[in-house]
Amino acid sequence: MSAQTTIPTPRSPYARRKTTRGNFELYSWVFMRASGVLLLVLVFGHLFVNLMVGDGIKAIDFAFVGGKWASPFWQTWDLLMLWLAMIHGTNGVRTVINDYAERDVTRGVLKGLLLLAFTFTVVLGTLVIFTFDPCPADAPAELLASFCTA
Amino acid sequence: MTAVLENTANTAQDGQAGAVASFEVTLKIRRYNPEVSEEAIWEEHTVTAHGTDRVLDALHKIKWELDGSLTFRRSCAHGICGSDAMRINGRNRLACKTLLKDVNPDKPITVEPIKGLPVVKDLVVDMEPFFASYREIMPFLITSGNEPSRENIQSQADRDRFDDTTKCILCAACTSSCPVFWTDGQYFGPAAIVNAHRFIFDSRDEGATQRLEVLNDKEGVWRCRTTFNCTEACPRGIEVTKAIQEVKRAMITRAF
Numbered sequence: 549m550s551a552q553t554t555i556p557t558p559r560s561p562y563a564r565r566k567t568t569r570g571n572f573e574l575y576s577w578v579f580m581r582a583s584g585v586l587l588l589v590l591v592f593g594h595l596f597v598n599l600m601v602g603d604g605i606k607a608i609d610f611a612f613v614g615g616k617w618a619s620p621f622w623q624t625w626d627l628l629m630l631w632l633a634m635i636h637g638t639n640g641v642r643t644v645i646n647d648y649a650e651r652d653v654t655r656g657v658l659k660g661l662l663l664l665a666f667t668f669t670v671v672l673g674t675l676v677i678f679t680f681d682p683c684p685a686d687a688p689a690e691l692l693a694s695f696c697t698a
Numbered sequence: 699m700t701a702v703l704e705n706t707a708n709t710a711q712d713g714q715a716g717a718v719a720s721f722e723v724t725l726k727i728r729r730y731n732p733e734v735s736e737e738a739i740w741e742e743h744t745v746t747a748h749g750t751d752r753v754l755d756a757l758h759k760i761k762w763e764l765d766g767s768l769t770f771r772r773s774c775a776h777g778i779c780g781s782d783a784m785r786i787n788g789r790n791r792l793a794c795k796t797l798l799k800d801v802n803p804d805k806p807i808t809v810e811p812i813k814g815l816p817v818v819k820d821l822v823v824d825m826e827p828f829f830a831s832y833r834e835i836m837p838f839l840i841t842s843g844n845e846p847s848r849e850n851i852q853s854q855a856d857r858d859r860f861d862d863t864t865k866c867i868l869c870a871a872c873t874s875s876c877p878v879f880w881t882d883g884q885y886f887g888p889a890a891i892v893n894a895h896r897f898i899f900d901s902r903d904e905g906a907t908q909r910l911e912v913l914n915d916k917e918g919v920w921r922c923r924t925t926f927n928c929t930e931a932c933p934r935g936i937e938v939t940k941a942i943q944e945v946k947r948a949m950i951t952r953a954f
Contacts, residue, residue, distance in 0.1 A: 562826040564834070565884060569911065573920035574953055577946070647923070650881050 576639055583636045590629045611695050614682030623677055630673045638666045718748045723798055724806040725756055727768065730817050738817070741765075742806060747798050753786055753807065754793040770821035777933060780869030784821050785810040790871040790931040812874035814883065828870045831886045835894040835912055840905030856901040863896040863941050865934040872928035872938050884917045888928035888938045891919055895941040898948060910949050919946050 598612075599605050616622040641662055649655035683696035722744055730738035745759045754775055761768045770793070773779040777795040784793055786809055787801050793809075801807050815823040841850075866889065873879055873887035894913055898906045913919050919942055928938035 562830045564830070564917075568916035569914055569918075570916075571914065571953060573916055573918075574914060574949055577920050578950060646921075647878060647881060 583632045610693050617680045627677050634670050720748045723747045723803040726806040726808045728810040751798050753796045769819045780867035783869040783871040790875045792933045814874045814880045831890040835890050837893045850902050860896050860899040863892045865936050866892050871931040875927040875931035878921050885921045886918050891942050
């Protein structure tokens with residue numbers, strides 16, 4: 549106990565740093581529920597078609613994937629699955645970061661990395677789904693799949 | 699948790715009140731005094747207590763007979779004022795509503811200040827952030843028009859709609875049990891939302907939109923992760939998580 553003679557100034561009243569009102573968190577909350585239900589259908593539909601229909605798991609090879617992506621239906625299916633899963637997952641991790649990162653800098657850096665990973669995966673995935681060509685025209689013959697007949 | 703007279707049979711036989719069993723109980727208390735040290739320490743005291751004693755009685759005994767410097771809040775000591783919420787054996791409870799025999803007095807009982815709020819001394823925390831959030835949701839009746847000349851009558855069903863959340867005593871047991879609040883002190887917290895719920899669903903109140911607007915915040919209801927810690931901690935048995943979900947639903951139906 550020190551012999552303190554000066555009386556410290558009363559602490560300033562607690563104040564909210566800034567109000568962050570808006571519908572963003574509301575829409576994100578609703579999106580998580582809606583995309584979750586849709587993903588259940590998409591993911592289990594994907595697993596069923598790939599692993600159980602026809603020859604089942606033995607049918608999966610390069611040709612099978614190539615054949616699927618030749619159809620606009622499966623292109624749309626996979627695109628929807630990719631985007632919904634990526635946004636759903638990224639939003640989930642964003643929430644985890646918000647919950648656990650106490651310092652503003654840590655939170656910012658982690659969210660930046662998350663956004664980078666998200667953008668990379670989504671751009672790459674979308675590009676593959678739309679530009680995938682199992683038999684490129686100018687590729688050397690020995691690299692082509694067996695079903696590619698020129 | 700009701701106190702039961704255990705020796706009814708004896709009393710009936712010899713016409714004498716049976717003596718209440720007494721036992722030794724050790725309290726392990728988190729002590730903090732910034733004038734002495736910045737470090738908080740654990741301190742143990744053993745006192746004689748009776749089967750009908752509450753944790754608060756043991757704390758009183760320590761303060762009055764063993765160590766007068768022990769600091770804690772209590773006002774009514776009967777579970778109404780909400781002053782003595784503390785973390786007892788790792789759970790938020792009111793010291794005045796918790797019987798020693800219910801928290802296993804065979805082992806030392808740990809007593810800590812509630813988490814997430816700045817500790818001032820020993821078991822006393824700075825409640826200001828908690829009350830600031832409470833004030834922000836405008837915990838008063840908002841109406842328009844002329845001043846009423848008679849009672850503002852409400853049906854029983856309308857009253858029942860928000861009955862549960864009128865029970866809040868602002869002890870902060872729920873808010874300080876919330877893991878989101880522990881890391882993010884800016885979160886409004888369950889207590890503020892419960893008290894907003896009390897007015898949002900009151901048929902006489904006209905400020906629901908304003909209150910929903912306040913809580914439709916990054917730090918508002920959307921930070922709730924439905925861990926149910928608050929519902930478990932509430933000494934008044936309010937279904938806190940349910941109330942928070944009802945506020946969320948009101949926001950969604952308003953937005954779409």
